[in-house]
Amino acid sequence: MIKRIGHIMLFVRNLDLMMDFYTNILGFSKGVTVGEYSFLKTANDSHHDLAFCISQEKNNFEHLAFELNSTEDLQDFCTKFENIKMSFERYDYGIGECIYFNDPEGNCLELFVDLRKQRNVIHWNGKFERLN
Numbered sequence: 001m002i003k004r005i006g007h008i009m010l011f012v013r014n015l016d017l018m019m020d021f022y023t024n025i026l027g028f029s030k031g032v033t034v035g036e037y038s039f040l041k042t043a044n045d046s047h048h049d050l051a052f053c054i055s056q057e058k059n060n061f062e063h064l065a066f067e068l069n070s071t072e073d074l075q076d077f078c079t080k081f082e083n084i085k086m087s088f089e090r091y092d093y094g095i096g097e098c099i100y101f102n103d104p105e106g107n108c109l110e111l112f113v114d115l116r117k118q119r120n121v122i123h124w125n126g127k128f129e130r131l132n
Contacts, residue, residue, distance in 0.1 A: 009053060
């Protein structure tokens with residue numbers, strides 16, 4: 001079962017300009033920056049609420065993420081997608097596990113489980129492993 005909307009990721013061309021706007025104008029807090037990814041958060045315990053990925057080719061929505069309650073819920077979605085022959089990619093990011101897939105109009109969606117507390121990890125280290 002989906003717990004909540006987890007985060008939104010945007011492609012950006014000018015990271016400094018976007019970081020300034022979202023922190024100084026809208027009041028987001030700066031999180032970590034790993035390579036071309038920068039993370040921002042609101043006043044909660046999430047890893048991030050908004051993520052930017054630097055891209056000179058794209059300047060728009062990248063994906064919408066929904067947080068799940070457990071790895072069992074994630075596995076249930078994997079099984080459901082496999083049963084209906086819907087394609088998805090499963091990853092382990094260290095701070096959690098997720099699947100990416102497209103909705104019927106091609107928008108990228110993510111379902112994830114936050115495992116920071118269980119794994120005693122605070123920040124994403126920029127590495128991930130594809131699991132399927």
